[in-house]
Amino acid sequence: MPELPEVEIVRQSLNKKITQKKVKKVIVRNRNLRFKLPLEFESFLKDKKIEKVTRFSKYIILNFTNQSYCVIHLGMSGTIHFINENKKNCFTNTSFYSSVQMPKKHNHVEIIFVKDIKIIFNDPRRFGFFEIIKNKQLLKKRFYRFGPEPFDKKFNKKYIYSYLGCKKKNIKNFLLDQFFVSGIGNIYASEILFLSKINPSRKGNTLKEKECKKIVISSRKVLSDAIKKGGSSIRDFKNISGNRGNFQKNFKVYQRENLNCKRTNCRGVIKKKIISKRSSFFCNTCQK
DNA sequence: CCGTTAACCTGAGAGC
DNA sequence: TGCTCTCAGGTTAACG
Numbered sequence: 513m514p515e516l517p518e519v520e521i522v523r524q525s526l527n528k529k530i531t532q533k534k535v536k537k538v539i540v541r542n543r544n545l546r547f548k549l550p551l552e553f554e555s556f557l558k559d560k561k562i563e564k565v566t567r568f569s570k571y572i573i574l575n576f577t578n579q580s581y582c583v584i585h586l587g588m589s590g591t592i593h594f595i596n597e598n599k600k601n602c603f604t605n606t607s608f609y610s611s612v613q614m615p616k617k618h619n620h621v622e623i624i625f626v627k628d629i630k631i632i633f634n635d636p637r638r639f640g641f642f643e644i645i646k647n648k649q650l651l652k653k654r655f656y657r658f659g660p661e662p663f664d665k666k667f668n669k670k671y672i673y674s675y676l677g678c679k680k681k682n683i684k685n686f687l688l689d690q691f692f693v694s695g696i697g698n699i700y701a702s703e704i705l706f707l708s709k710i711n712p713s714r715k716g717n718t719l720k721e722k723e724c725k726k727i728v729i730s731s732r733k734v735l736s737d738a739i740k741k742g743g744s745s746i747r748d749f750k751n752i753s754g755n756r757g758n759f760q761k762n763f764k765v766y767q768r769e770n771l772n773c774k775r776t777n778c779r780g781v782i783k784k785k786i787i788s789k790r791s792s793f794f795c796n797t798c799q800k
Numbered sequence: 801c802c803g804t805t806a807a808c809c810t811g812a813g814a815g816c
Numbered sequence: 817t818g819c820t821c822t823c824a825g826g827t828t829a830a831c832g
Contacts, residue, residue, distance in 0.1 A: 514825060546808070546827075570826080588826055589810075618810085637809045639826060681803065690827080697825055746825070788804075791823085805831080814822080 514586045516661065516695030517738035518757065519570045522592055526572065526631070527565035529594050533625040534561045542620040546587055546641040549621070556644045557582060557623065568655055569694035580646050583654065587639025597628035659693045662731035667693060672724035676716035683719065684712035684787050687731075696731065699744060699766045702793045704731045706765045711799045712792040713785070737762065765793035773798060 514522070535557045543549040550556075560576040567573060572592075574582040586592070621633040621642065633640070645651045660666040675692055676683075686692050687701040696704065705712050707730035710723055738744060738759040745757035746767075764774050765782050773780035773795040780797025 518825075544809095585826080587809095588824065635809095636811065637824090637826095639809070641827095679802080685803090688826090699825060744825075789806095790826095803832095805829100807829085808827090810824100812823090814820100816819085816821105 514570060514590075514743070515697035515700050516570060517700070517735055517759065518743035519567055519572060519586065519695075520739050521743045521757070522586070523565050523567040523572050525594070526592065530562050530574075530625060530629070530631065531564055532562065533627075533629060535559060535623060536626050537624040539622040539624070540620065541622075542638070544638065545620065545635070546585070546639050547643070549642055550644060553642065553644060556580075562625075569658060569661060569690060570697070571655075573651070579648055581644070581651050583643040583645060583651075584633070585641050587635060587637060587641070589637040590633065590635035590640030593632045593634060595630050595632065597630070657691055659689070659691050661694045662696070662728070662735055667731075668728055669721055669725040672727055673719070673721050676719055676724070679716040681716055682712060682787060683710060683714045683716060683727075684792050686716055687727075688790075693731070695735070698790050698792075699763070700731075700734055700738065702766050703734045703764060705792075706794060706799060707734060709799050711796075712787055712794050765795065768793060 536559075538554040538557045540549055540554060560578065560580070563575045563577045565572065565574055570585060572584040572586075574584070576582070584592075618634045618636045618638075619632050620635060620638070622630055623633075624630040633642075643654070645654060660671070676686065679686075681689075684701055684705065687696045687704060688698065702712065704727065708723065708726040710719070710726070741757065741759040741762065743757035744759040744763075746760055768782045769784040771782050773782060775795065775798050778795060778798040780795040782793055783796050785792050785794070
């Protein structure tokens with residue numbers, strides 16, 4: 513489901529809700545996630561206190577006060593629900609896939625804090641996963657191969673131009689490659705290329721420096737706009753606190769096949785093309 | 801090393 | 817209704 517903006521929204525609300533809270537109990541109903549949940553998972557979390565909740569790329573990182581960590585990936589369909597037993601019907605805006613009614617069937621992990629506050633990890637497809645990381649060095653090691661996030665100043669024209677070099681892979685796949693750039697997924701890759709006026713099928717080695725610059729600017733714009741709008745909710749998601757993702761209303765190309773191009777003075781029509789088994793949307797007229 | 805493919809899963813929606 | 821097929825916001829092991 514979630515790309516950088518959606519994960520950031522989840523991080524923000526989690527950070528508000530569980531900072532300084534101590535884990536009282538962990539219940540695992542299904543260990544068979546994308547990677548099998550380690551056997552020591554429950555005991556590792558128990559009695560640890562949350563210092564803060566951070567994020568790298570599409571990963572949520574629970575930072576414990578003793579400098580250890582729990583890394584969470586939501587996969588395609590994972591959601592985190594916040595529940596305060598003292599205030600019934602209190603959900604955070606951490607769901608982008610499911611409706612308010614959580615199908616209990618897919619509640620795989622519950623982390624219960626003091627004062628009857630808990631978070632529930634729900635994931636129908638089970639592509640999501642948890643990892644425990646014992647110290648700062650190991651956390652650094654976990655992400656050392658990852659490319660910079662678009663907001664990082666290392667993600668600049670020169671970096672992109674030299675990384676693409678003579679490589680023949682198409683630019684759409686580069687944007688999805690987390691070792692090149694971290695946090696972009698299938699929706700935002702299409703949106704970023706539209707804003708950059710670059711056709712998703714263009715081979716990496718054909719991009720000019722000026723186009724690399726455009727990718728820097730547009731990826732920052734698309735992702736930060738999406739965060740401002742609370743992320744994208746493709747399914748008809750609503751939650752009780754009333755917050756929901758709204759960026760889907762701003763999509764210029766994603767899921768707009770056969771509709772008119774939104775760029776001023778462009779009379780093009782949005783096309784859909786399967787690139788490496790994943791759908792890409794683009795304007796055949798203004799994306800060269 | 802590079803680029804592509806299959807595999808991991810469930811559920812919704814389309815078409816018959 | 818019910819069956820089959822396709823598709824979905826991601827990652828990674830394996831292959832040529």
